[in-house]
Amino acid sequence: MAPKIFIDGEHGTTGLQIRTRMAGRRDVELLSIPEAERRNAAMRQDMLNGADIAILCLPDDASKEAVQMVSANNNVRVIDTSTAFRVNPGWAYGFAEMDKQQADKIAAARFVANPGCYPTGAIGLIRPLRAAGILPDGYPVTVNAVSGYTGGGKQMIAQMENPDHPDTITAPHFLYGLPLTHKHVPEMTVHGLLDRAPIFSPSVGKFAQGMIVQVPLHLDDLAEGTTMESIHAALVAHYAGQDIVSVVPLAESKTLPRVNAVELEGKDTMKLFVFGTAGASQVNLVALLDNLGKGASGAAVQNMDLMLAS
Ligand SMILES: NC(=O)C1=CN([C@@H]2O[C@H](COP(=O)(O)OP(=O)(O)OC[C@H]3O[C@@H](n4cnc5c(N)ncnc54)[C@H](OP(=O)(O)O)[C@@H]3O)[C@@H](O)[C@H]2O)C=CC1
Ligand SMILES: CC(=O)N[C@@H](CCC(=O)OP(=O)(O)O)C(=O)O
Numbered sequence: 001m002a003p004k005i006f007i008d009g010e011h012g013t014t015g016l017q018i019r020t021r022m023a024g025r026r027d028v029e030l031l032s033i034p035e036a037e038r039r040n041a042a043m044r045q046d047m048l049n050g051a052d053i054a055i056l057c058l059p060d061d062a063s064k065e066a067v068q069m070v071s072a073n074n075n076v077r078v079i080d081t082s083t084a085f086r087v088n089p090g091w092a093y094g095f096a097e098m099d100k101q102q103a104d105k106i107a108a109a110r111f112v113a114n115p116g117c118y119p120t121g122a123i124g125l126i127r128p129l130r131a132a133g134i135l136p137d138g139y140p141v142t143v144n145a146v147s148g149y150t151g152g153g154k155q156m157i158a159q160m161e162n163p164d165h166p167d168t169i170t171a172p173h174f175l176y177g178l179p180l181t182h183k184h185v186p187e188m189t190v191h192g193l194l195d196r197a198p199i200f201s202p203s204v205g206k207f208a209q210g211m212i213v214q215v216p217l218h219l220d221d222l223a224e225g226t227t228m229e230s231i232h233a234a235l236v237a238h239y240a241g242q243d244i245v246s247v248v249p250l251a252e253s254k255t256l257p258r259v260n261a262v263e264l265e266g267k268d269t270m271k272l273f274v275f276g277t278a279g280a281s282q283v284n285l286v287a288l289l290d291n292l293g294k295g296a297s298g299a300a301v302q303n304m305d306l307m308l309a310s
Pocket of ligand 2: 081082083115116117118147148149150151152153156183202203204
């Protein structure tokens with residue numbers, strides 16, 4: 001019998017994209033709630049408890065409530081796409097490429113916390129350098145990023161696309177998270193293996209899907225002898241042997257006049273770049289992804305497949 005999958009929040013932005021990715025699959029059976037009943041707690045409870053894997057695509061509070069609904073039922077495994085459990089030690093963090101053991105941890109877990117979109121880029125750049133001893137304790141890391149507006153879910157999509165929305169947003173590009181307390185900072189710190197919280201400055205552009213995450217670094221403040229080439233080599237070594245996160249060759253990055261935020265729209269991969277000038281004292285590390293691909297729905301389906309294979 002095919003394993004049963006229930007996407008709680010299937011009519012929202014992340015849930016819909018997971019459904020699209022699962023369309024046509026015969027190896028799983030999708031349990032579904034009509035859109036009009038999406039907040040019907042009794043129906044959700046039934047569906048959640050009838051699933052082999054429940055994928056939660058809900059706001060944090062609703063995710064916590066859903067986990068409560070299945071907590072006594074060991075037959076149900078959970079992938080949560082919200083921020084609620086990402087630094088909870090009882091949950092496996094769903095970034096399979098972040099180190100060599102992570103895919104196995106996800107495969108064996110009952111509870112998997114899907115990473116945030118910005119943290120996927122930031123951790124993807126930072127963690128290998130911490131693990132290799134290149135980025136020292138105390139380094140003042142900054143993370144600057146731009147996301148497509150679907151990152152803000154149904155509400156922001158309406159604000160960006162509907163000029164008659166009462167809180168319509170007309171800016172083509174805006175900064176937010178200005179108090180520097182964004183909910184992704186704890187996750188970047190813990191899974192980035194940082195001893196000091198990064199300064200995180202997110203922004204949104206007038207495009208639906210896509211994301212650039214930047215981590216600029218001063219080479220003089222890294223481990224002695226670190227160069228642009230040695231940082232690149234550490235990233236290449238870290239991501240060897242898999243095909244989702246790729247490190248763009250230095251020879252190719254050198255020729256690029258710009259990075260296009262929407263280049264990976266609709267894809268579930270992530271590209272990492274090391275920019276700078278050979279022999280100079282600064283580098284800019286850049287991650288390029290789709291906020292709804294490797295940043296959310298694509299990663300959730302990847303994690304589901306790892307769990308189903310175990
Ligand atoms: N969008 C993105 O790029 C990313 C999103 N995420 C996370 O994924 C989760 C879902 O986000 P997203 O898809 O963007 O959000 P959306 O607002 O687009 O969708 C959320 C869905 O959940 C439903 N919902 C809300 N509250 C409840 C409830 N109490 N019971 C049942 N259903 C409920 C909503 O219904 P209704 O229409 O009635 O509000 C809606 O269908 C969030 O935790 C978000 O932080 C993570 C990574 C990236
Ligand atoms: C553009 C935008 O608003 N983005 C969202 C993050 C999207 C995401 O990654 O969701 P999680 O918080 O569940 O990780 C934000 O900054 O809150």
